[in-house]
Amino acid sequence: MRLGLIGLGRIGAFHAGTLVGIPAIESLVVTDLVPEKTKQIVDRHRSEGVEGVDSLEALLASGVDGVIIAAGTDAHPELVLACVAAGLPTLCEKPVAQTGAAGAQLLRRLEGSTVPVQIGFQRRYDAAIAAARAAVVSGELGWVNTIRSTTLDPEPPPPEYVAVSGGMFRDCGVHDFDVIRWVTGQEAVEVYATGSNRGADFFRRYDDVDTSAAIVTFADGALGVVSNTRYNARGYDVRLEVHGSQDSVAAGVDDGWPIRATEPGVTFPAGPPHRFFMDRFLPAFRAEFETFLEVVAGDRPSPCTVADGLEADWIAEACARSMKEHRPVRIDEVRIP
Numbered sequence: 642m643r644l645g646l647i648g649l650g651r652i653g654a655f656h657a658g659t660l661v662g663i664p665a666i667e668s669l670v671v672t673d674l675v676p677e678k679t680k681q682i683v684d685r686h687r688s689e690g691v692e693g694v695d696s697l698e699a700l701l702a703s704g705v706d707g708v709i710i711a712a713g714t715d716a717h718p719e720l721v722l723a724c725v726a727a728g729l730p731t732l733c734e735k736p737v738a739q740t741g742a743a744g745a746q747l748l749r750r751l752e753g754s755t756v757p758v759q760i761g762f763q764r765r766y767d768a769a770i771a772a773a774r775a776a777v778v779s780g781e782l783g784w785v786n787t788i789r790s791t792t793l794d795p796e797p798p799p800p801e802y803v804a805v806s807g808g809m810f811r812d813c814g815v816h817d818f819d820v821i822r823w824v825t826g827q828e829a830v831e832v833y834a835t836g837s838n839r840g841a842d843f844f845r846r847y848d849d850v851d852t853s854a855a856i857v858t859f860a861d862g863a864l865g866v867v868s869n870t871r872y873n874a875r876g877y878d879v880r881l882e883v884h885g886s887q888d889s890v891a892a893g894v895d896d897g898w899p900i901r902a903t904e905p906g907v908t909f910p911a912g913p914p915h916r917f918f919m920d921r922f923l924p925a926f927r928a929e930f931e932t933f934l935e936v937v938a939g940d941r942p943s944p945c946t947v948a949d950g951l952e953a954d955w956i957a958e959a960c961a962r963s964m965k966e967h968r969p970v971r972i973d974e975v976r977i978p
């Protein structure tokens with residue numbers, strides 16, 4: 642199979658390395674707005690079947706079977722529409738769009754299209770998170786009273802990333818919002834969120850926060866508790882806890898959990914701590930891409946459509962409004978049809 646990859650920044654460069662390791666991908670055509678980034682990736686992976694082109698148009702005309710979009714969040718809708726217009730199955734990194742309006746407009750413009758689009762929420766492919774979902778689905782947890790999802794980044798992204806990211810809830814919390822929806826199988830109805838700024842000044846400059854917390858109420862009454870920061874120096878801490886009336890499970894509580902227990906004599910976790918999404922989720926990204934290959938081959942529908950992925954964006958949107966207005970916000974208030 643021949644795939645395209647658009648956007649070769651932090652995650653695009655990492656994805657290129659993962660994609661060339663998948664045997665079914667015979668060649669990869671890459672591009673970035675910055676020609677130097679394209680050149681770097683081609684230089685790094687030329688012998689593994691990577692070719693560079695200097696424009697979106699050239700990539701779409703290069704005979705690829707499907708496209709992966711890893712460009713900045715503000716570019717997602719226009720790139721998805723261009724790939725779909727070319728008839729190419731597309732996998733787009735989260736979140737769907739930088740704003741609610743842009744996400745809703747994308748959904749409208751895709752109406753009636755039969756070209757599959759998959760939104761890249763790789764946590765759905767993490768073995769432990771998928772097992773937590775299976776425990777909910779099987780009923781072995783009883784009814785879920787609380788689901789906690791935590792994403793603590795080790796360090797802040799650069800200011801230019803924050804400028805187009807859509808903000809803390811939409812950029813970082815969106816992973817947690819997607820996971821708690823996916824694991825509980827419930828839709829969120831209301832959120833109550835807050836945030837703070839004690840780190841770099843540029844977060845404030847972009848009307849963003851560096852630390853946030855949100856409480857999500859689901860339709861069946863289950864409560865989601867989501868915690869995020871850009872300043873968790875010990876490492877990349879992604880955990881999920883699901884507490885039910887019969888049993889409780891946790892994902893991400895392994896020896897790489899970046900935390901130091903203070904109980905005398907306790908040596909867990911033994912380390913080394915997870916550093917970032919690259920080491921923490923490499924197997925999940927790989928599984929996500931392998932699923933996308935089945936979508937490209939026409940063997941299965943998209944496992945996370947734009948409409949599905951957008952639900953997490955709406956939770957994020959409601960959180961941003963809740964934080965700004967210091968009040969609970971219902972999802973219906975922010976959803977644009």
Ligand SMILES: NC(=O)c1ccc[n+]([C@@H]2O[C@H](COP(=O)([O-])OP(=O)(O)OC[C@H]3O[C@@H](n4cnc5c(N)ncnc54)[C@H](O)[C@@H]3O)[C@@H](O)[C@H]2O)c1
Nearest residue numbers: 648649650651652653673674711712713714716734735736
């Ligand atoms: N799934 C995850 O865990 C995860 C982790 C990090 C980032 N992401 C997502 O991946 C995306 C990229 O993040 P990043 O950290 O790599 O950002 P980045 O700023 O490091 O890189 C973005 C790259 O996209 C390029 N670009 C922007 N618009 C383009 C266009 N129209 N055509 C071609 N190239 C274009 C830029 O030149 C840049 O090289 C974001 O949407 C982000 O939310 C997902």
